[in-house]
Amino acid sequence: MDRFLLFASVLAAITIISSNGHEGLVRSAVILAFILVGAVALHIYNQKRVHKKIESLEHCRVAKESFYKEITIAQGSNFCALAFAAWLMLFVAIAYLYFLVPIILPFSYMQIPDLASSPFGFFIFGLKIAIVAALVILALDKLPESHRELKLTELYSFYIISKRAKKLIALTIPALSISIVCSAYIGTIYPAHSPIAESLALILLALSAGTLVAPIYKDAVEGLR
């Protein structure tokens, strides 16, 4: 089995297993947050580790700008666009699953009744989340060259990603779309519940999140060897 797929599955499984019932959905949110924050930390750690090794091999100090210039790999515009879309959809799917109805926090989309009852309320809500996420990503993109590791737009250029992995990352878009639809369904029937829709939305969300951060975890684990 492909290691990439293995990591994606393991990460998703952790999230899914942690959820059991309505309270489990809250727990899954915490686990998912840990996985994403862990991915950020590991990504930074990975780059530092490689940077140190290069410096030890070169026996001299290597500027970060030069290091990043040398280490990055162009992954192709189509893939980058799809990855960017996948990340935006991940944030939207998270917002739809956890903030459409009051599960984690006492406030939610349903507590903005005018928006919730608006014919285009769901679109406006999702678009606002996507715009905020895009603005954060673009703001990070403005960081200096010495902090390229923090640019989400260049995340995958630090890793070797196989075609199969790229396909899987691209596949997260339809998966996240289905997750969003399931979450929207939960919103339309609120205050009623649909455990099946909740589970499906969570599984697809967890699998997609795991797939998107799998290269980081994979590289970190392999780096430990």
Next chain:
Amino acid sequence: MGQKAICLLIIAALLLSIVPAVAPAGPQPASTSSSGSSGGGGGGSGSHLSLESFTNYLVSWQKENPAKYKYMIQLLSKGNVQAYKDPSLGLLFSKNKSVNRNEELDIKFEVQNPNPIDLRIPLFVDLEVMEPGGEGFKKVNQNSMVVQPFSYTEQGKINYLQSSWPEVTTLDQIDKMGLLKEKTGEIKFRAVYSDGSRKKYSTDWIFNPPYYGVLVLNLTNRPPEMRNISLIASNKTRYNDPIEYRATIDDADGDMINVTLHILDAKGEELNNKTQRTLPGIVSFKAGEYGLFSETDAGKNFTYYYSFDDGINSNRTEIQPGPNLRRGPKLYVDRLNVTPESSNCYWWQWYTFNIRAKNLNPESYDVIFTLLSKTENSDWRTIESKTVKVGPEPQMIYFNNTEPFAVADANATFSYRIKLSEYDQNGKDIEEAVGPKINAKVVPYAIYDPVMVANLAMLIFAIVAGSLLLERKLKRGSESQESSSGKAGGNNSRDGNSTGNDKAGNTSAMFKKRD
């Protein structure tokens, strides 16, 4: 007490020296001669008056010379009468002497007592008043102010005390005691003290202002005035509608004022009057509270005026128009009901409200029915209003297919009311009832609804399209390639088939190759 005893002893010693000279003039008690060798006599002869002899003298003087006896007793009880001087008493007033009934008077008195403390006697000081045109003074204060011998302040040779009567505050308060029959004019005050046996008045001395023997105050009164007269009522007032007569009454003296509202009929004859006793300010008469009008007044026109007085001066206003009470229907309403579009009672659904009404009188009248609703989450809001001609035949009034609720009303119980432009059989103009609970569902669309499909399709399309456009602008997929292929050249990894081999020539590639 000790000082008094010493004083008495001194006087007794003096008497002992006087008695021999006096004794021959008076009757000679029998025992005097017998006891002469044992201590009687005195004076120039060197004999002494014994206590027993002195007592016998007093007993005999009591019978034979009462004047002398009284003098002796007075001398014994008060010490040296010749040395005692009467304290002076005056009134102290430093304000404007033209006053109104509610002004604070602040009348003080001052006692100057020239006697040493051992000769001072407690004084009981009172204030007396003479009303305008009165013939005698009357006591004002209930409780006398007591000036104790030790209360004085010593200043040089003068011992003085200033105080006032706390219960004497205003002329209005004195008036309430029944001491002022005339309400304006000159009012005279004087002070008086008593030492237990004698009375002294402040008029016994002559003073200069601000001290007075007789304090003369000019009691004035400014009459009350009325302004801002208004009648608060709707244009087409019914006899049982809220009708309020309102005016502002002023009194420069701040007196309590009696305000009387006089209601007149169309002929100008007084039908009713109501009086309020009030302080200056806004005065209001509400027809409902005073029961000014009844059903028999419907269709009649009225006028009114006010009369007012402060107990001294009285006045009245011009006759004012109103109210013109209109005749209306006598409504009978029942069967207030609501029918939701479905039993689900969603907030976005239609609701039909109805009420049955008829006029108990034979004629037909236009009645306005206004539908309002509210929930726990919202206040009353008007949904619809309609005018219906209501006659003696019962008729059902419908508010069809209304949309009274907003999304915020979801999961709330609602109330609804129909407001009538006329009063019903119970004297109410509002009929109210509670409806079913509104369904908690917030989103009015199903997931398969075209609106929802459009929402989600637009969202996904917007994200993907936006990402493609951003990548086209940022060119991160090729920039990284260019920077990494600065040495390698070309962009042969554009297809994403990167294995690490295309990074040949740099050290980092070695690390990547471990895969």
